[in-house]
Amino acid sequence: MGELKNRYDVLVIGGGIAGMQASLDLGEQGYKVLLVEKDPSIGGIMVGLNKVFPTLDCSSCICTPRMAETAHHRNITIQSYTEIEKVEKKGRGFSVKLLEKPRYVVLEDCIGCSLCEYECPVDVPHEYDYDLGARRAIYIPHANAIPQVAVLDVEHCTFCGKCVKVCPTDCIDYTQEARHLDLEVGAVVVASGTTITPMGAKKEYGGDKLANVMNPLAMERVQSSNGPYGHILRPSDGKVPKSIAYVQCAGSRDKTLGISYCSRVCCMYALKQAILTKAYGDVDITIYHMDIRAFGKGFEQFYRRAMNDGINIVKAKVAKITEDEEKNPIVRIEMIDDDGRVEEVKHDLVILSQGLVPKWHPDGQLPAEEDTDGFFRIPDSKIHPTVSTTDGIFIAGVAAGPKDIPDAIIEAGSAAMEAAIYLESGKGAPVAV
Amino acid sequence: MAEKETSPIKVLRDRHGGMSDKLKAYFKDQNQIRKKMKDSLKGGAKTVPEIARDTGLESPDVMWHVMAMKRYGDVLEAGRSGDYYKYELKGDS
Numbered sequence: 034m035g036e037l038k039n040r041y042d043v044l045v046i047g048g049g050i051a052g053m054q055a056s057l058d059l060g061e062q063g064y065k066v067l068l069v070e071k072d073p074s075i076g077g078i079m080v081g082l083n084k085v086f087p088t089l090d091c092s093s094c095i096c097t098p099r100m101a102e103t104a105h106h107r108n109i110t111i112q113s114y115t116e117i118e119k120v121e122k123k124g125r126g127f128s129v130k131l132l133e134k135p136r137y138v139v140l141e142d143c144i145g146c147s148l149c150e151y152e153c154p155v156d157v158p159h160e161y162d163y164d165l166g167a168r169r170a171i172y173i174p175h176a177n178a179i180p181q182v183a184v185l186d187v188e189h190c191t192f193c194g195k196c197v198k199v200c201p202t203d204c205i206d207y208t209q210e211a212r213h214l215d216l217e218v219g220a221v222v223v224a225s226g227t228t229i230t231p232m233g234a235k236k237e238y239g240g241d242k243l244a245n246v247m248n249p250l251a252m253e254r255v256q257s258s259n260g261p262y263g264h265i266l267r268p269s270d271g272k273v274p275k276s277i278a279y280v281q282c283a284g285s286r287d288k289t290l291g292i293s294y295c296s297r298v299c300c301m302y303a304l305k306q307a308i309l310t311k312a313y314g315d316v317d318i319t320i321y322h323m324d325i326r327a328f329g330k331g332f333e334q335f336y337r338r339a340m341n342d343g344i345n346i347v348k349a350k351v352a353k354i355t356e357d358e359e360k361n362p363i364v365r366i367e368m369i370d371d372d373g374r375v376e377e378v379k380h381d382l383v384i385l386s387q388g389l390v391p392k393w394h395p396d397g398q399l400p401a402e403e404d405t406d407g408f409f410r411i412p413d414s415k416i417h418p419t420v421s422t423t424d425g426i427f428i429a430g431v432a433a434g435p436k437d438i439p440d441a442i443i444e445a446g447s448a449a450m451e452a453a454i455y456l457e458s459g460k461g462a463p464v465a466v
Numbered sequence: 467m468a469e470k471e472t473s474p475i476k477v478l479r480d481r482h483g484g485m486s487d488k489l490k491a492y493f494k495d496q497n498q499i500r501k502k503m504k505d506s507l508k509g510g511a512k513t514v515p516e517i518a519r520d521t522g523l524e525s526p527d528v529m530w531h532v533m534a535m536k537r538y539g540d541v542l543e544a545g546r547s548g549d550y551y552k553y554e555l556k557g558d559s
Contacts, residue, residue: 167534207478271514
C-alpha cells in the first residue's frame with residue numbers, strides 16, 4: 034500500500050467505489066495518488082451490500098477485487114483510518130493536513146489472524162452490520178477489509194491486556210497516538226460518498242424506536258451470507274418474517290425533511306431486496322410507493338420481474354407506523370388509487386427506503402462549495418459534471434448527488450480525467466514523489 | 467519504545483482515564499446477561515422467545531446476544547421450531 038511521502042500528484046478523498054476508481058484511473062496514467070479513507074478499511078458502502086441491481090451479481094465479489102487492485106497499485110498509497118483536517122489552495126497546488134487515528138496495532142506487522150478479536154471479552158454493536166451484529170473491542174473491520182488489520186476501539190477497552198498476550202506477531206501497540214500529517218498535492222478528487230437519512234428523522238414512522246422497522250442498508254447485511262444472522266430474521270425475536278413491507282420515499286421527495294429530491298436508487302434497491310427475499314421461500318412482500326422510478330438500463334424489466342415474482346406493488350402513501358404488543362409493525366396507509374381508502378396492515382418486518390444524503394460536509398476543511406441540497410456544487414453540470422467551484426478540485430460519485438454504482442464509477446473516471454487534464458495543463462503542480 | 471516495553475497497558479489506561487463508569491456498567495450487564503442465557507441453554511436448545519421467557523430478559527436483547535455468541539462460537543444453530551431457529555450451547559461453552 035506504499036509508504037507515506039509528503040508530495041503527491043492527486044489526493045483522493047474517500048475509499049469507496051468512486052474513490053477507488055478515480056485512484057486507479059489516475060494511477061494507471063502514472064500519477065502518484067494518495068487515497069485517504071476515514072474508516073479502518075476501504076470499500077465504502079458497496080463492499081457491505083449483498084447484491085447489485087439489476088443483474089443480482091454479488092456486490093462484494095465486484096468490489097473486493099477493486100479494493101485489492103487499489104491496495105496493490107504501484108502508484109497508489111492508501112492512508113486509512115485518517116481524517117481530513119484541512120485542504121487549502123497553495124500556489125498551483127494544495128496543502129493538506131491529515132489526522133491519522135491510532136489503531137493501537139502496527140499496520141505493517143498485523144497478519145489479520147483475529148486471535149486478538151476472539152480473545153477480547155467485550156462485545157460491541159458492530160457498525161458494519163448497522164448494530165444488528167457484534168464485534169469485539171479489538172476487531173478486524175470485516176471479512177473483506179483492506180487493510181486486513183485489527184483496530185482497537187479504546188472506548189470499549191477494559192485494558193485487560195489479553196489481546197497482546199495472544200498476538201503471534203507482537204503487533205499490538207498500546208502507546209500509539211494520533212498523528213498529524215502535512216503534505217502537498219497538485220489536485221484533489223473528492224469521493225466522500227453518501228449516507229442515508231437518519232432512522233429517527235420521520236417521527237411518524239416510529240422515530241427509530243420500533244424494533245422491527247429497519248433501514249435498507251441493515252437489510253443488505255441481513256440478506257448477506259456473511260451478515261449478522263446468517264438468515265433473514267427480524268431483529269426483535271429472530272422470527273423468520275412471513276410478511277415484509279417496504280416504505281418508499283421514506284426520506285426523499287419529502288419537504289418536511291428538507292429533502293425534496295429523488296434519491297434515484299431506492300425503488301431499485303427495494304425491488305432487488307424484495308426479489309431476493311422472495312427467492313428464500315414463503316413470504317409476502319409489499320412495496321408501498323408513490324410511483325416506481327425504473328429509469329436505467331434493464332430497470333423496467335427488473336420491475337416487471339418483481340411483479341411476476343409476486344411482489345405486491347401498492348400505490349399508497351404510508352402515514353404512520355406503530356407496533357402491536359408482539360412488536361409487529363402496523364402500517365397505516367392511504368391508497369393513492371382506490372379512492373384514497375385508508376387501511377392498517379400488520380407486517381412482521383418493515384424496511385424504510387430512506388434517501389441518500391451527503392456523508393461529508395467539509396465545513397471549511399475544503400475550499401469547494403456545497404449546493405442547496407448539501408451535495409457539492411457543480412457549476413457547469415451539463416458540460417463538466419465533475420468540476421467543483423474551485424480550480425483543481427473534482428467531485429466523483431455520490432458526493433455530487435444521488436446516483437447508482439455504475440454512474441458513480443463513470444463519474445469517477447471523468448473526475449480522474451479532469452484532474453489529469455488539469456495537471457497536464459500546468460494549472461496544477463504535478464510533483465514527482 | 468522504552469515506555470512500550472515497561473508498561474504499555476498502563477500507558478493506555480492512564481491516557482484514557484481507565485475504564486469509564488459507563489463501560490464498567492455495560493461490561494457487568496453483558497456478563498450477567500450471558501450467564502442467564504447460558505444457564506437457560508443448559509436446559510437444551512431454545513428459540514430467542516423461549517430464552518427471553520426463561521430468563522426474563524427483553525427479546526431484542528436476547529436476539530442481539532445470541533447472535534454475538536453465535537459469531538464468536540459460544541452457541542450453535544440447532545434446527546428450527548416453527549418460524550424460529552433454535553440455538554444451543556457449544557460443547558465447551
